[in-house]
Amino acid sequence: MMMMNTSSNFPLPDAFIKFLEENGLDPSIYASRDSLPRYIRLKPGREAKIDEIEAEFQCKLSEVGWLPSFYSLPTHVQIANSKAYQEGKVYGIDAASGAAVQALNIVPGDHVLDLCAAPGAKLCMVLDLLGDSGSVTGVDVARHRLAACRTMVQKYALGDRCRLLVADGTSFSLIPSIVLAATKLLNGSTLEKKVDVFKEWTSKRPWKERKRAEKARAASPLQILEPELIFYGQHSGVIGCTRDELYQTVSDDELYTCGYDKVLVDAECTHDGSIRHVQKFENWGWQTLQRRVLDAERTDDLTNLQFRLLSNGFRLLKAGGSLIYSTCSLTVAQNEEVIERFLLENSSAELQEIDDFRSWPCKSGQVPKTLRFDPVTSQTSGLFVAKFTKSPTF
Numbered sequence: 001m002m003m004m005n006t007s008s009n010f011p012l013p014d015a016f017i018k019f020l021e022e023n024g025l026d027p028s029i030y031a032s033r034d035s036l037p038r039y040i041r042l043k044p045g046r047e048a049k050i051d052e053i054e055a056e057f058q059c060k061l062s063e064v065g066w067l068p069s070f071y072s073l074p075t076h077v078q079i080a081n082s083k084a085y086q087e088g089k090v091y092g093i094d095a096a097s098g099a100a101v102q103a104l105n106i107v108p109g110d111h112v113l114d115l116c117a118a119p120g121a122k123l124c125m126v127l128d129l130l131g132d133s134g135s136v137t138g139v140d141v142a143r144h145r146l147a148a149c150r151t152m153v154q155k156y157a158l159g160d161r162c163r164l165l166v167a168d169g170t171s172f173s174l175i176p177s178i179v180l181a182a183t184k185l186l187n188g189s190t191l192e193k194k195v196d197v198f199k200e201w202t203s204k205r206p207w208k209e210r211k212r213a214e215k216a217r218a219a220s221p222l223q224i225l226e227p228e229l230i231f232y233g234q235h236s237g238v239i240g241c242t243r244d245e246l247y248q249t250v251s252d253d254e255l256y257t258c259g260y261d262k263v264l265v266d267a268e269c270t271h272d273g274s275i276r277h278v279q280k281f282e283n284w285g286w287q288t289l290q291r292r293v294l295d296a297e298r299t300d301d302l303t304n305l306q307f308r309l310l311s312n313g314f315r316l317l318k319a320g321g322s323l324i325y326s327t328c329s330l331t332v333a334q335n336e337e338v339i340e341r342f343l344l345e346n347s348s349a350e351l352q353e354i355d356d357f358r359s360w361p362c363k364s365g366q367v368p369k370t371l372r373f374d375p376v377t378s379q380t381s382g383l384f385v386a387k388f389t390k391s392p393t394f
């Protein structure tokens, strides 16, 4: 495979350059790889400990003026090797990813759904913003990735108001369990005899529960039939619910009142906007890039998946709620075209201007009100962000 030098010491194969050109993307954005900063977010309460954290990283941290609690570090710093990271004082998360979460305007008490949650950098930020209120439901189709997300939530002691479910985000239908609990109280169903009640979460799941999950997986290894709860916190609303209550679904009309206040659809994509991701193909082999990024059929499947994730995430939103759709691809097909198709089919969806965007170092997307971060404009990884609200009528 031919390589093209993008004026850094990071050569890109011809096929990838062709993919970028076909999608109207300028290959020179990859040339900034060697100067692109790394980013961390401080765990709340660590603001007074900057000197200590700088000593642990052995470098100066520069505050990111446009994004609270974010700091940039020189490109060579290995965040995961630092004591500050290992002891849970900071998170490794790109500033553009932080902006996508910030755009949700999380307020105390929000019930948030993260439909493509793993490995969990954005989910942790949502949990930190919520603090001692609201709830977060994290969903991901990849069990091993969601298990890594659970490890992260536990490492940062953020699990109290969180539940994690392995499920297909295109069909996921559970409402926030805290909303369910409130509705249940109103219906007086707490008086009913309870069987199969969820007790305090333990990593040692009951034998019956494990068998049920194993049986379901064996029956249909490629398809997830029912969401599988792999973690829930003390105040996530799960404890005290019966299985039937937790897994009950409501009609689309009822979702207007019982749905989530905020939904994040950080969709699966070709990752072409992330230099560090593309860089990994140097080790994995450029043939893998061909199969996993450039294959046109895969891209068609992906855009359909993105559309279905966005549509289902929006269905689960309550009236007046907000949804963020983001991808780390910079192609129009995975971003503007997906949201245009979605807007055509969803008359209750309104594209919103993102409050803070005027102070953010990003460009407008091809559709007005959408945003594009890229390494040259933003000094961040590439990210597309669009925000929708759901109007009360349907």
Ligand SMILES: C[S@@+](CC[C@H](N)C(=O)[O-])C[C@H]1O[C@@H](n2cnc3c(N)ncnc32)[C@H](O)[C@@H]1O
Binding pocket: 097, 115, 116, 117, 118, 119, 120, 121, 122, 123, 139, 140, 141, 142, 145, 167, 168, 169, 170, 266, 267, 268, 269, 305
């Ligand atoms: C871009 S990553 C999400 C990153 C995550 N939001 C974070 O901040 O760490 C996309 C995720 O979507 C998941 N995914 C792919 N197809 C899915 C589906 N049908 N339902 C739910 N998740 C899916 C992948 O397993 C992957 O973890």
